[in-house]
Amino acid sequence: MKARSRYFNNPVSGTFKHTEVGLIPSDWLCSKLGSIAGTITTGKLDANAMRHDGDYPFFTCARKVYRIDTFAFDADALLVSGNGNVGYIHHYTGKFNAYQRTYVLKDFSVETIYLKQQLERGIQDRICTEVNAGNMPYILKGTLSGMSISVPPTLAEQQAIAEALSDAGALIEGLEKLIAKKRLIKQGAMQELLTGKHRLPGVEGKWEIRRLGKITFLRKNRVDPSRSCSHEFCVELEHIGQGTGRLNGFTSTSAESSIKTIFKCGDVLFGKLRAYLRKYWATDRSGICSTEIWAFVAYDDLLSSKFLFQILTTDNFIDVASTAYGTHMPRSDWNVVQNFEVQLPQIAEQEAITSILSDMDADVTALEAKLSKARQIKQGMMQELLTGRIRLV
Numbered sequence: 001m002k003a004r005s006r007y008f009n010n011p012v013s014g015t016f017k018h019t020e021v022g023l024i025p026s027d028w029l030c031s032k033l034g035s036i037a038g039t040i041t042t043g044k045l046d047a048n049a050m051r052h053d054g055d056y057p058f059f060t061c062a063r064k065v066y067r068i069d070t071f072a073f074d075a076d077a078l079l080v081s082g083n084g085n086v087g088y089i090h091h092y093t094g095k096f097n098a099y100q101r102t103y104v105l106k107d108f109s110v111e112t113i114y115l116k117q118q119l120e121r122g123i124q125d126r127i128c129t130e131v132n133a134g135n136m137p138y139i140l141k142g143t144l145s146g147m148s149i150s151v152p153p154t155l156a157e158q159q160a161i162a163e164a165l166s167d168a169g170a171l172i173e174g175l176e177k178l179i180a181k182k183r184l185i186k187q188g189a190m191q192e193l194l195t196g197k198h199r200l201p202g203v204e205g206k207w208e209i210r211r212l213g214k215i216t217f218l219r220k221n222r223v224d225p226s227r228s229c230s231h232e233f234c235v236e237l238e239h240i241g242q243g244t245g246r247l248n249g250f251t252s253t254s255a256e257s258s259i260k261t262i263f264k265c266g267d268v269l270f271g272k273l274r275a276y277l278r279k280y281w282a283t284d285r286s287g288i289c290s291t292e293i294w295a296f297v298a299y300d301d302l303l304s305s306k307f308l309f310q311i312l313t314t315d316n317f318i319d320v321a322s323t324a325y326g327t328h329m330p331r332s333d334w335n336v337v338q339n340f341e342v343q344l345p346q347i348a349e350q351e352a353i354t355s356i357l358s359d360m361d362a363d364v365t366a367l368e369a370k371l372s373k374a375r376q377i378k379q380g381m382m383q384e385l386l387t388g389r390i391r392l393v
Helices: 002-006 112-132 141-145 155-193 305-312 315-321 347-385
Strands: 016-019 022-025 029-032 037-042 056-059 066-068 073-081 089-098 102-108 148-151 208-211 216-218 260-263 268-271 280-282 287-290 293-298 341-344
Touching: 037 141, 073 112, 089 112, 102 141, 112 148, 112 155, 155 347, 260 293, 268 305, 280 305, 287 293, 293 305, 305 347
Parallel strands: 056 089
Antiparallel strands: 016 022, 029 148, 037 102, 056 066, 073 089, 073 102, 208 341, 216 293, 260 287, 268 280, 268 293
């Protein structure tokens, strides 16, 4: 990473002092945000003020920037979400308007991007504290103005830190955009390949339309942990990634555990509680799972389990599975889902299609691993640079 080349091992100053934000170099200042930002105010408008083709940016508590016909501010500003995406910060220079619960900070006595990075770190620490205490995170004006910020003594050092962290952020943003693009490409490929709109070279045979309940079944075998020995591999809904198709963990059962469903290696698990959360996993081992998870089994002579997995990830299937019963805890209805129509090629073509889609999934997974590493590196850089533990040349 470009920014890492600016590090050297020892701090410029060997002496540190205790402050409200912890240890910082003795030549750094610790000031309240209210004294660093000459103005801390909010917008005056509600969300209905936005206009699709407006001339000016309209900042709300969302990450997306909307448009509006009028402007109330013309400044180099940081815009902080007071609720919703609590603590999310936009930086904008120019004419804009803001939502009534979005804080507008301007007239800074320090480098703007440096302040944004310090503010992001401080707000996220506060949110974590609130969540760990069981509270809903929120940001009040007094919270912002009373927040302590550590500041290097020179504008040059502030700019150097801001540039280094911005380089790291640019790498992360680039990877995020690339992953989003790859996912869109895969969605397009699924639409073409899983419907027969595009046939692979060398494949033949007519596709059939089959109902899902005629080519799959749900496992009904149950186990009661209170009456049997402990099971070391138990999958609950929280262990399945949302929209990723990956398993993020598992647990073991105890005598207090509820009844579970037995699944086998090769089954496809699908979370029937709030199906719109897109919790699915192609199993690579046997185990047990929550009864809020369906264990799909493909009839081998008709359907490849890998092809089944791809079907269960499509928007069309999610829409049908989201036709649920229950208001507060909506669950998918098998009587509806079993009638979902699937366009089905021969097994050989199914396997060829899933090979292509699986390669696309693997590509995204590799990029996500790089993204995770880049985020860890940036987090480490922030911890070192924003506290003065490492000084830039």
